[in-house]
Amino acid sequence: MEKDYRKEKDLLGEREVPAESLWGIHTLRALENFPLSRRPVHPELIKAFGTVKLACAQTNGTLGAWNDNPAKGRAIEQACTEMAAGHLNDQIVVDSLQGGAGTSTNMNVNEVLANRALELLGVSKGSYGILSPLDDINLHQSTNDTYPTALKLAAVRLLHSLEEQVVALQEAFQAKEKEFAHVVKVSRTQLQDAVLTTLGREMSAYADALARDRWRIYKCEERLRVVNLGGTAIGTGLGAPRKFIFRVVDALRGLTGIGFARAENLIDNTQNADVFVEVSGILKALAVTLLKSATDIRLMSSGPQAGLGEIRIPELQAGSSIMPGKVNPVIPEAVSQIAILVMAYDQSIAMAASLGNLDLNQFLPLIAFALLDSLTLLTNGCTVYRQLCVEGIEANEAACIRYVEGSTATATALATVIGYEKTSEVVKFSKKNNISIKEAVISQGILDEAGFNELISPEAVTRLGSSTIMREKDDAATINS
Numbered sequence: 001m002e003k004d005y006r007k008e009k010d011l012l013g014e015r016e017v018p019a020e021s022l023w024g025i026h027t028l029r030a031l032e033n034f035p036l037s038r039r040p041v042h043p044e045l046i047k048a049f050g051t052v053k054l055a056c057a058q059t060n061g062t063l064g065a066w067n068d069n070p071a072k073g074r075a076i077e078q079a080c081t082e083m084a085a086g087h088l089n090d091q092i093v094v095d096s097l098q099g100g101a102g103t104s105t106n107m108n109v110n111e112v113l114a115n116r117a118l119e120l121l122g123v124s125k126g127s128y129g130i131l132s133p134l135d136d137i138n139l140h141q142s143t144n145d146t147y148p149t150a151l152k153l154a155a156v157r158l159l160h161s162l163e164e165q166v167v168a169l170q171e172a173f174q175a176k177e178k179e180f181a182h183v184v185k186v187s188r189t190q191l192q193d194a195v196l197t198t199l200g201r202e203m204s205a206y207a208d209a210l211a212r213d214r215w216r217i218y219k220c221e222e223r224l225r226v227v228n229l230g231g232t233a234i235g236t237g238l239g240a241p242r243k244f245i246f247r248v249v250d251a252l253r254g255l256t257g258i259g260f261a262r263a264e265n266l267i268d269n270t271q272n273a274d275v276f277v278e279v280s281g282i283l284k285a286l287a288v289t290l291l292k293s294a295t296d297i298r299l300m301s302s303g304p305q306a307g308l309g310e311i312r313i314p315e316l317q318a319g320s321s322i323m324p325g326k327v328n329p330v331i332p333e334a335v336s337q338i339a340i341l342v343m344a345y346d347q348s349i350a351m352a353a354s355l356g357n358l359d360l361n362q363f364l365p366l367i368a369f370a371l372l373d374s375l376t377l378l379t380n381g382c383t384v385y386r387q388l389c390v391e392g393i394e395a396n397e398a399a400c401i402r403y404v405e406g407s408t409a410t411a412t413a414l415a416t417v418i419g420y421e422k423t424s425e426v427v428k429f430s431k432k433n434n435i436s437i438k439e440a441v442i443s444q445g446i447l448d449e450a451g452f453n454e455l456i457s458p459e460a461v462t463r464l465g466s467s468t469i470m471r472e473k474d475d476a477a478t479i480n481s
Helices: 025-033 043-062 070-084 103-120 133-137 143-179 199-224 242-256 266-271 274-300 330-354 364-388 397-406 408-418 420-432 437-443 449-455 458-462
Strands: 005-010 013-018 184-189 192-198
Touching (some): 013 025, 025 103, 043 143, 043 364, 143 199, 143 242, 143 274, 143 364, 184 199, 192 408, 199 274, 330 364, 397 408, 420 437
Antiparallel strands (some): 005 013
């Protein structure tokens, strides 16, 4: 009967490892030491690690590392290719949060790649005398250059996905801008009636804010393309031949199609994590945009009978276990929570980056956890927000015009025609007689209905600046109070 475990050893001693697992003793110790978040390493980071290890393996191969055993080199490259494709994700089992600047993740990767390569060679797992996680898979590398390089690759790929969804959300708001261009409504400042605008103009503001976010996200890649791969422990390249240092980033660029470049100062790029703070700040800006628009959508759709009710959003699920018929704005609420979490992650990233000591930042696992989760959350949030909310927004035109006709916002438009003082008298008259601004204007003979409708037309309220397109009637000099 075959044993259900195999024995492996490290500098601390010997341990039993599950026989069928691709991971080994270093991973086992990490599992015991870091039962923290109970969340696995982000799948994109695992795939990125596979790509980074493949670039290193290819470079080592060209330098003759396995000339005496070409099959070993081929097996290593095949194992790395499988990890890069996501086929070995289930074997990267360490917790996302860990001490050691990511060493546990790197060792988990090294062990899995080594044992998978041994499988491909038809050799028993754990036969590290034949193919070693450290001497072969980690050849000319360190956690301190492979981990941040893999993190940057994963972040760039996730940024591409996020940018696509931000553009799609922007276009959804632009479509609503056109659809609602004719819907005149009351704008609000400090949540109080302000002046007239259109629902389309409000949608355009959300679209333009997202356009800025999209441009910022696009520019992030420039910062992330500079890597310290080849710098090994602290950026001096200790243990790696010069040819490896000068070629390995070229190999990574060729594998990914992304314009990676070796940092001019590898020591700086190894110890300083400020680039992740910069990228996180851009993500925080997007979170702010999403939270602002989601909050507005909730307000404008509130009620629907006893709130603003200016728009309707898709009804997706029952909103209460006790209040029949209640439907909540669940998508704007969910998006708001994502935005709040991303803002909190940004603070965590800033703290982690600033607390790196001397020649290395020991908190890269936290930075990776927060940054990659932020990217995933924002991408999913933009997708859901667009598909299940924004694309289904409908204007409640009856409510909008009712507010327009009764609001002091209309009086502000009137002031450009008859002046501030006389308009104030109109407002006072409408309040005293409990009638709308429209009714007050018409009953006092200031404007007829056609003139009033022209005053509140989409063209009038969206015109840049004021234009006295109407003249007050001669008999409107005095307004009865």
